[in-house]
Every structure is written in C-alpha cells, then in structure tokens.
Amino acid sequence: MSSRMLLSCDPHDNEAGLKLLEDLTTNANQVQLEVLEEILTQNANTEYLRGYLDGHSDKGLFKKKVPIVNYEDIKPHIERIANGEPSRIISAQPITELLTSSGTSGGQPKLMPSTAEDLDRKTFFYNLLIPVMNKYVDGLDQGKGMYLLFIKPEISTPSGLMARPVLTSYYKSSNFRNRPFNRFNVYTSPDDTILCLDSKQSMYCQLLCGLVQREEVLRVGAVFASAFLRAIKFLEDHWGELCSNIRTGCVSDWITDPSCRNAVSSFLSKPQPDLADFIEFECNGESWEGIIKKLWPRTKYIEVIVTGSMAQYIPTLEFYSGGLPLVSTMYASSECYYGINLKPLSKPSDVSYTLLPNMAYFEFLPVQKNNGEVTQQVQRNGGCIKKEGERVEIEVVGLVDVKVGHYYELVVTTFTGLYRYRTGDILMVTGFYNNAPQFWFVQRRNVVLSIDTDKTNEEDLLKAVTQAKLLLEPYGFLLTEYTSYADTSSIPGHYVLFWELKTRGNNDLSKPDHTVMEQCCSIVEESLDSVYRRCRRRDNSIGPLEIRMVKPGTFDALMDFCVSQGSSVNQYKTPRCIKSKEAIKILDSRVVGKVFSKKVPFWEPCKMETK
Incomplete structure (x- = not known):
C-alpha cells in the first residue's frame, strides 16, 4: 500500500495531523493519480474491470472505457456476492460485509461493498477530525x-x-x-x-x-x-x-x-x-x-x-x-467517507467540506441550476454514462479541475469495488484549500422529501399518491394537483401532502369522508420505500403522514406566487416539494381539512434471515 493511500494519524499529535492535512491538500492532484493507480493495479483482474480493460490498469483507458454507472447497473454484481459468489467479481480484496445505504432501490436499501481495510480508512478519517477541532x-x-x-x-x-x-x-x-x-x-x-x-x-x-x-x-x-x-x-x-x-x-x-x-x-x-x-x-x-x-x-x-x-x-x-x-464536521456516506469541514465553527449556511484526496478517486459530472432546479448537463467530451441501456457521452471533470461557483454530481471510484459510481450528491464548489476543492452540499439528486435517513424522490412520491387517489374515485372525487413538504416544526417531523380535489358528476360533498382520507394517508405510507417505513415503524423517527385538503384554485395561486418570484409562465410545473415559507403559507391559508394516517405501515428488515 502506497504511503499516501492509507496514512496513520495520531489524534494526540495536533501538529502532525494538521501537517498531514496540508500535505494531502497541497498535493491533491498527485494523490488522486496515486489513488487511481493503486485501485486499478489492485483490481485490474476483477471480473468487472476485465470486461472493460482486459486486464490493463492504464488510467487513460479507464476513463475512456469504463462507464459511469448508477446503482441499478452494479446491483447484479453485488447481489451475486451477497448470494455467495467470490468477491473477485468486483474486488481483489475480500468483501467482508455489505453496507446498507439509506438510498433505496426497488423498495429495499442499496447494498455497498466494504472490506476490512476500509474500516482502517474510516478510522484515519475520524482521527483527522480531532486536530481540526482542537485548532478551533x-x-x-x-x-x-x-x-x-x-x-x-x-x-x-x-x-x-x-x-x-x-x-x-x-x-x-x-x-x-x-x-x-x-x-x-x-x-x-x-x-x-x-x-x-x-x-x-x-x-x-x-x-x-x-x-x-x-x-x-x-x-x-x-x-x-x-x-x-x-x-x-x-x-x-x-x-x-x-x-x-x-x-x-x-x-x-x-x-x-x-x-x-x-x-x-x-x-x-x-x-x-x-x-x-x-x-x-x-x-x-x-x-x-x-x-x-x-x-x-x-x-x-x-x-x-x-x-x-x-x-x-x-x-x-x-x-x-x-x-x-x-x-x-464531516461529509460521508455508505459508499465512501469524503471530506471534512476545516472551519468547524462556521455558520451552518457557510459550511463547506474539503474532500480528502486519499479517500477515493473523485470525478464530477457538471450540472446546471435553473430556477432552483438542478439538471444534468450532457456534453460530448471525454466520457460515457449508462442511461436506460444506452451509452451517452458526457463531460467528466477531475478533482482539481472543478470551477468555483459551478455545480457537480459526485462520482467515486473506491478501494472497495465501486468504479465511476454516481453517488447522487449535488455539490457546489465554494473555493479551494491549497489545491483541494471545497464544496457546499446542495442536495441529493431527485430527492424531494427527507426527515431522517429517508430519501423520497419525486417518482416514489408520485407512485404512492397514484395508489392512494384510486380510493377517491368511487366517491366521485378527482385529485387535480398535489405537492408536499417536510414538516419539522414538531418532533418527530412528518410528511405533509397538500391535495386539491374536485368533484365529478352530482357529488354535493365538499370533501371526502374523513375515514376515506385516513385510508389515503395509510396507502401513501405503505407505498413508500422500506427506509421510510422503518423510520415510521421501528425507529419512530418520522411521525404519521398528513394530508391537507385545499380549496379549488389553490394551485393557481401557488403558480402566481412562483411566477412572481421569477419562474417562467411557459415552463412552470407544479413543484412536488415546497421549501419556501411564503409558498407554504399560501397553501395553508386555503386548507379546508386535515387528516393523519392512523396506521403504522408494515415493515420488515428483509426477506433474508434477521440477526
């Protein structure tokens, strides 16, 4: 193992720890090249990399041939290992455990490979936090x-x-x-x-x-x-x-x-x-x-x-x-530990994380932010990405080549068997510490609601609402629009959905029966993923879901407000999650009824044996 790859850090020696940080950030580009060389040399003969590189460990070939992937692309390989096939499918080092990510796939947590050495890398990371805190x-x-x-x-x-x-x-x-x-x-x-x-x-x-x-x-x-x-x-x-x-x-x-x-x-x-x-x-x-x-x-x-x-x-x-x-103090995930906050006493709104270049090999996909939305910027320049079975050319930027003020999605190649993996984290570059960039965490890609470790994206929310609204149709009600927000004014926080309903035919009722709406709440919860349901049932870290019914025309008023704030009339679409306090006030002022889920959704850890 290269001396730079896995460095020991004595947390009792503040001076040595801070010097180590200076060395890593000053030599960020060289450390990144060594990290990639180390990973490729070690794993060139894994089944996954052989399929693209034919046993070579050339860094240029890696960037040209190995695609940028999502979890669904690598899921079959990880599941094979979970079912008993050798670690060498993706990793030369033995995979000693699988880490369950709070992001979900098909309703179940994602599984990320881990090795014994990776625990040492995390310990190094934690040890490095101590001299930083002692400095301030x-x-x-x-x-x-x-x-x-x-x-x-x-x-x-x-x-x-x-x-x-x-x-x-x-x-x-x-x-x-x-x-x-x-x-x-x-x-x-x-x-x-x-x-x-x-x-x-x-x-x-x-x-x-x-x-x-x-x-x-x-x-x-x-x-x-x-x-x-x-x-x-x-x-x-x-x-x-x-x-x-x-x-x-x-x-x-x-x-x-x-x-x-x-x-x-x-x-x-x-x-x-x-x-x-x-x-x-x-x-x-x-x-x-x-x-x-x-x-x-x-x-x-x-x-x-x-x-x-x-x-x-x-x-x-x-x-x-x-x-x-x-x-x-830190920015980390199941896939990898990334970076630390070198100014820990800064205000929360000013927190930037400096990525440690020896933790993994980092790449970045440029994204654009328009009208508050982050969108992928696809360009034909030096890389490829898997998208619905196709390979699409896309620009990729190295760690030291990112630009201040620009937005990127983080892509990692780890020591544990992930290669050019899209983490889903959107970051903005706020500056550099020596030659290492510093990032402000913007959001998770596509996530619209989160209270605890849950991450509900727009597609999952749509599927859940679609299931629930079927209950209303026999009673002559149609759901015309909806949005949501995470209400954290009480502990635990809970999801709030705003529903605008209209009647069909000769239905004289202004709103559906209370019991029917309670059932709608429960169906939404049952339709959300296992992490949400675990937080509700086992951890009690999320409260019962709430539906607030609003007057007809409420979402027209919401559109008027959004347009007044700079949104385009032609391109406006109802946001599926509201973060503006003013917008939430507009919705709340038009609420005609509230109802909470009365049932705790079903959850079990997994179909596999629970320990």
Missing part, C-alpha cells in the same frame, strides 16, 4: 463528550456476509471500541449502551449517563440533527423518571438489557438527590429554550450534521442550544 476549540481534553449514538438491525445474506448500515458497522468494530481516548473514559456513553439494539433502552441509558456526568461534558451531539432532537424530545418525555433513578441510585426495572444495566450501574452507584433536584428544577421550567446549556453548562458546541436536508432542523436546534455553535 481549546480545552477539549479537559472533559467529556456526550455523543448519542445508536445501532440498527443487520441481516445475514445467503453468503453469510452481514448487511448493515455503515455506522452500525463502525460501532460494532474493534476500531470503534479501540478508538482514541476511549481507554481514558472521555465519552459519557459506555459502549454497551450504544450497542444495545433496543433503541429506547439505549436512548434512556445514554441520557442517564450523560446527566449524571453533566459537569464533565464539554461537547454534545449525535450524527444527524434529527437524531439529536429526537433525544431532546425523549428527555422531555422521560426526565421525571430519569431524575427518580438519579435520586434513588437505581435504574428503572424496564431496562432489561443486562449489558445496559451493568454499564449504567457504575454511574448510579449511590443516590444523588441534589443532582436530581437540580435537573428536575431545570426541566420543570416554563420553557425549554436553552436547555442544553442549562443541563450541561460547560458545553462548547453541538456536533451534528446540519447540512443538506438536515438544515431544516437548525431553528429548533438553536432554540434548545442556548447560543451554542452547531458544528458539522
């Missing part, structure tokens, strides 16, 4: 971090390989258990509470440990803003019981997971009535504004991802935070 925040070694982390169910594929979310994979690894500083007990959550599959017991025990150690906490957080706010809502619902446990020194009987009970018992070794009284006083106040700062007074920042779809949670986080900075 003093004294982080003088206390603890309260990070609320959780695992999710995993499945065993027919080959015996485990399929699980990327964070579950990392938390269950020895790399996580042996992470820097863990042996010094600088995290409030014992590993056993994080690794508890019962999310309610896990949440309760982690919050209990965090409250007992409140005076030592210097930073708090979770991976996503949605998860952290869910923890705050859980605290609102359970603070009385938590105070009772602290007052008596005994954890509640319903905490039945033995590892959780044992882990918590060391923190509840004696009654602490004064601490319980203090927490009770703060939680019982008139308002929870600034509650984070009140309960954990030494906290310097909240570490959660608040870019992309998570930006919708910023106002709620600011309400609870008491003015603490919101820090988004």
